[in-house]
Amino acid sequence: MTSEQAAPVPKGTGDRSDPDVVVVGGGVAGLFCAYHLRRAGASVTVLERGALGGPQSCSYGNTGFVGTHGAAPLAEPGMRSLRSLGMLSADAPFYVKPSADRELLRWLRLFGRACTPAAAAAGFRTLIGMKKRSLEILLELCESPSIAATFESPGIVLAYKTAHGFADASRAVSRTVANGVPLRVLGPGELEELEPKTRFDIRGALYNPDGAYLQVPEFVVEFGQVLREMGVEIREHTDLTGFEVTAGAIERLHTNRGDFHPGEVVVAAGAWSTECARMAGVGLTLQPIKGYSVTMDMPPGGPSRPVLLSEGRMAMVPLGDRLRIGGRLELIGMSTAISERRVRGMLRTVGEYLPDLAETRTRETWSGLRPCTPDGVPLIGRTGLRNLVVAVGYGHIGMGLAPAGGELISHILAGQDPTTDPTPLQPDRFDSIIS
Numbered sequence: 001m002t003s004e005q006a007a008p009v010p011k012g013t014g015d016r017s018d019p020d021v022v023v024v025g026g027g028v029a030g031l032f033c034a035y036h037l038r039r040a041g042a043s044v045t046v047l048e049r050g051a052l053g054g055p056q057s058c059s060y061g062n063t064g065f066v067g068t069h070g071a072a073p074l075a076e077p078g079m080r081s082l083r084s085l086g087m088l089s090a091d092a093p094f095y096v097k098p099s100a101d102r103e104l105l106r107w108l109r110l111f112g113r114a115c116t117p118a119a120a121a122a123g124f125r126t127l128i129g130m131k132k133r134s135l136e137i138l139l140e141l142c143e144s145p146s147i148a149a150t151f152e153s154p155g156i157v158l159a160y161k162t163a164h165g166f167a168d169a170s171r172a173v174s175r176t177v178a179n180g181v182p183l184r185v186l187g188p189g190e191l192e193e194l195e196p197k198t199r200f201d202i203r204g205a206l207y208n209p210d211g212a213y214l215q216v217p218e219f220v221v222e223f224g225q226v227l228r229e230m231g232v233e234i235r236e237h238t239d240l241t242g243f244e245v246t247a248g249a250i251e252r253l254h255t256n257r258g259d260f261h262p263g264e265v266v267v268a269a270g271a272w273s274t275e276c277a278r279m280a281g282v283g284l285t286l287q288p289i290k291g292y293s294v295t296m297d298m299p300p301g302g303p304s305r306p307v308l309l310s311e312g313r314m315a316m317v318p319l320g321d322r323l324r325i326g327g328r329l330e331l332i333g334m335s336t337a338i339s340e341r342r343v344r345g346m347l348r349t350v351g352e353y354l355p356d357l358a359e360t361r362t363r364e365t366w367s368g369l370r371p372c373t374p375d376g377v378p379l380i381g382r383t384g385l386r387n388l389v390v391a392v393g394y395g396h397i398g399m400g401l402a403p404a405g406g407e408l409i410s411h412i413l414a415g416q417d418p419t420t421d422p423t424p425l426q427p428d429r430f431d432s433i434i435s
């Protein structure tokens, strides 16, 4: 791809160890920063500690929903008391492990403050705007044939197991539609028309025809290839180990494979961004929320489009001859250990909604760490250091937010008017609230 504008940050010399910009993290957040920066004319190097598209990254085994679905922050009105919601029980869909960790306790206090109708509505407005812009970017990117095969847009079914869950969701439809999401209640027989092979044991369903998803990790791998062809250098198995900071700016960046002297540094290292930014003396208000996915052979009664098992907080997506189910929210620190008990619980939930989904061969069980802010809105922008920006905190919807987030980073570095309003995304917005 040719550059149409001047390089946004002409400080690096542009050679291999002095690129204009080093992006730390080769997940979806980092790759979209690299994409927009390169399009704006910058020389860009991406550092990834593992292999691109590898299971260490949260962008590897998720359900890949993009588009207008799911823009609500995790912090919902009524979620203030962890105990009353049963979140301290290990089997709850959203589990918080009791801990005396000060950072976690502060995060939880800020999460509680975000659980008001006003804060949730403000978060939704920011996230839906970013999701819509992201979809436009994805549609343009996916015109490239190699990557087009990893993008599907068959709509999404939201299934409700309980009468009150369906009633609550149906009441909220008009508000959601007013916010630009084309959600509707499915009438009698419509679900059978949409999914004739699949038997549901549910009380009702909604449908969002805008529902789209990316097949991962294939999307990440193909996107990496597109970026290489654009001239982005991607250094796999390269681990950021430290920064040299002089006079309020990063002078040098150390890795296990040599040093870099870039003009600007973007930290986009997902749940590890906290430790990366801390190496430069910058604090981030971020916690990892672990999730699981199980990828199995596609059963005969499997759905042909994504289905959300709403009360169970789980999702399923068809991936050709495979079916992936994803879910669980566990605030338990940086561990990615897989609990067989949780996996069994997820499969049980699937059986409650789709009783014919006989268990077929499980191909892979995976867990990943969602990088989460207390209010569910990412941290994107400049930090206290002159040449350090962050693109982090995409939480449970990073696949659907990162395209717009990466664009915002390139606008910030180029000093251009941004398409996405950066104000609600300020990385330091929690600093003055509570310690």
Ligand SMILES: Cc1cc2nc3c(=O)[nH]c(=O)nc-3n(C[C@H](O)[C@H](O)[C@H](O)COP(=O)(O)OP(=O)(O)OC[C@H]3O[C@@H](n4cnc5c(N)ncnc54)[C@H](O)[C@@H]3O)c2cc1C
Binding pocket: 024, 025, 026, 027, 028, 029, 030, 047, 048, 049, 050, 056, 057, 058, 059, 060, 061, 062, 063, 064, 065, 066, 238, 239, 240, 241, 268, 269, 270, 271, 272, 273, 276, 290, 291, 292, 293, 315, 326, 327, 367, 368, 369, 370, 371, 392, 393, 394, 395, 396, 397, 398, 399, 400, 401
């Ligand atoms: C079960 C599950 C289901 C999900 N479903 C969806 C969904 O349907 N739709 C959606 O939009 N989102 C979904 N998500 C969320 C989504 O996966 C994340 O928001 C997104 O992947 C975060 O991307 P990221 O690039 O910020 O982080 P990551 O993908 O984790 O990337 C960060 C990268 O930085 C690298 N790194 C870390 N430290 C260093 C270092 N020191 N040096 C170099 N590299 C480093 C890591 O190896 C990693 O590859 C889901 C998540 C889970 C767990």
